[in-house]
Amino acid sequence: xxxxxxSGAEVKKPGESLKISCMxxxxxxxxxxxxxVRQMPGKGLECMGIIYPGxxxxxxxxxxxxxxxxxxxxxxxxxxxxxxxxxASDTAMYYCARAYSDAxxxxxxxxxxxxxx
Amino acid sequence: QSALTxxxxxxxxxxxxxxxxxxxxxxxxxxxxxxxWYQQHPGKAPKLMIYDVNNRPSGVSNRFSxxxxxxxxxxxxxGLQAEDEADYYCSSYTSxxxxxxxxxxxxxxx
Numbered sequence: 267x268x269x270x271x272x273s274g275a276e277v278k279k280p281g282e283s284l285k286i287s288c289m290x291x292x293x294x295x296x297x298x299x300x301x302x303v304r305q306m307p308g309k310g311l312e313c314m315g316i317i318y319p320g321x322x323x324x325x326x327x328x329x330x331x332x333x334x335x336x337x338x339x340x341x342x343x344x345x346x347x348x349x350x351x352x353x354a355s356d357t358a359m360y361y362c363a364r365a366y367s368d369a370x371x372x373x374x375x376x377x378x379x380x381x382x383x
Numbered sequence: 384q385s386a387l388t389x390x391x392x393x394x395x396x397x398x399x400x401x402x403x404x405x406x407x408x409x410x411x412x413x414x415x416x417x418x419x420w421y422q423q424h425p426g427k428a429p430k431l432m433i434y435d436v437n438n439r440p441s442g443v444s445n446r447f448s449x450x451x452x453x454x455x456x457x458x459x460x461x462g463l464q465a466e467d468e469a470d471y472y473c474s475s476y477t478s479x480x481x482x483x484x485x486x487x488x489x490x491x492x493x
Contacts, residue, residue, distance in 0.1 A: 369417070373429055
């Protein structure tokens, strides 16, 4: 079964750093782009950026450039999303998704990140 | 890049058909045949319903169909069922080599 499994929920304070993960299984992880998608509470989906695990080619959506870092370790079929200094406005559900034929066909279960003092 | 424009809500009775529009620009919807649609039930991850404008993944009901004209794409759901009540999002590949989503449409089955 093709699946993406994300790391668990996080509660952090403003200014702290964080790295969340997304592990793929059931397919060749290196051959498909992985996207990170943000969903703020009660809001819509936003594509933050994408990475090709095969060569770590990474592209950021303009709104997220410089705000987060997307990376991948193909040896363990895992993609990452990280922040160096969290803000309250980073509170959201974060999904990873596999890109296939220019659409996102497999989604992780989501990682809830709560940033509060 | 701005989010694609979708109506905030649509509604229909069981058995009826509804259409959700998704308007972008020549840099996204109008420039590529890479429009997809996602269904999201409360508390769940999105599910791919349509890709490449009008293709259904295996397992998705043929009651769901997609189309595109110029900078506007559309999702049509025929024979509405109670289980179709959910949020729907369109998405398009963009000239920035990333993807942009629509603001989402809440479908209510009356």
